[in-house]
Amino acid sequence: AAGVIQSPRHLIKEKRETATLKCYPIPRHDTVYWYQQGPGQDPQFLISFYEKMQSDKGSIPDRFSAQQFSDYHSELNMSSLELGDSALYFCASSLRLVKNTGELFFGEGSRLTVL
Amino acid sequence: KNQVEQSPQSLIILEGKNCTLQCNYTVSPFSNLRWYKQDTGRGPVSLTIMTFSENTKSNGRYTATLDADTKQSSLHITASQLSDSASYICVVSHRLSGGYNKLIFGAGTRLAVHP
Numbered sequence: 001a002a003g004v005i006q007s008p009r010h011l012i013k014e015k016r017e018t019a020t021l022k023c024y025p026i027p028r029h030d031t032v033y034w035y036q037q038g039p040g041q042d043p044q045f046l047i048s049f050y051e052k053m054q055s056d057k058g059s060i061p062d063r064f065s066a067q068q069f070s071d072y073h074s075e076l077n078m079s080s081l082e083l084g085d086s087a088l089y090f091c092a093s094s095l096r097l098v099k100n101t102g103e104l105f106f107g108e109g110s111r112l113t114v115l
Numbered sequence: 116k117n118q119v120e121q122s123p124q125s126l127i128i129l130e131g132k133n134c135t136l137q138c139n140y141t142v143s144p145f146s147n148l149r150w151y152k153q154d155t156g157r158g159p160v161s162l163t164i165m166t167f168s169e170n171t172k173s174n175g176r177y178t179a180t181l182d183a184d185t186k187q188s189s190l191h192i193t194a195s196q197l198s199d200s201a202s203y204i205c206v207v208s209h210r211l212s213g214g215y216n217k218l219i220f221g222a223g224t225r226l227a228v229h230p
Contacts, residue, residue, distance in 0.1 A: 033218075042204065042220040043159070056217065080174070090158055104149075104156035104218070 002026055004093050004107035012113045013081050021076040022112045025093030031055070032074040033104070034066060035090040043090060049074055079111075086114045117142040119221035120205050128228045132195055136224045138188040140206030146208035146216050150179050152188045153202045153223070162190070163202075197230045202226070 005024040023070050025032050031050045036059075045058035049068035060066070062080075068074045078085060078089035088109045119140045128134050140148070147150045147166045151159035161181040163172045165188070172179050176229040192199055197221075 044220075044223045047220065086158065092158075103161060103164065106151075106160070108158045109156070111156070 018079045029093035033092040038090045060082035074096030121221040125225040136190045142207040146210040149206040151204040
């Protein structure tokens with residue numbers, strides 16, 4: 001079965017550079033979530049989209065932006081990268097969690113290293 | 116404050132033994148509780164989702180329990196295998212107004228199964 005696809009899987013950038021991560025949700029899923037997971041940390045919610053509109057915002061820095069496109073894929077844009085941005089970035093998709101039991105499927109993550 | 120706390124932080128057991136992981140939460144209002152398995156550097160994979168009315172749910176060698184009164188959950192792993200070595204994350208769904216749910220992650224329990 002198709003899963004959540006994230007690209008690139010690994011990315012190395014230098015401070016003050018920009019980076020773009022992409023997420024392709026499971027077909028027919030209408031909701032996308034972005035999480036940031038630092039070393040030894042639990043995933044921190046960044047932002048989510050439902051039907052191409054931002055539905056919730058977490059601890060996403062102002063330097064980051066994201067959007068969901070008409071084909072439901074999402075991109076996380078990160079500018080003025082800092083060392084502390086080095087982390088594993090997960091994308092997850094689901095049918096909207098209105099019914100309280102919507103399953104959340106995670107991608108394999110994109111590992112960003114900022115030098 | 117809505118929080119999810121897991122214990123122990125890490126655990127080492129021998130192959131074939133059983134173990135139990137704990138999750139306590141203060142999330143309210145509560146929608147559901149999920150247990151995820153996360154292999155190192157990989158995306159979390161769902162093991163179980165439990166709603167308010169469910170006390171026990173099994174998925175193969177994994178059995179989750181939920182006591183909504185005391186706000187406690189446990190994940191019991193039977194006859195552990197080397198492949199069970201991973202982080203186990205408890206995630207509680209916080210029901211917000213408008214029918215939307217926000218996921219609150221625990222810090223995880225890192226399980227190592229040794230031969």
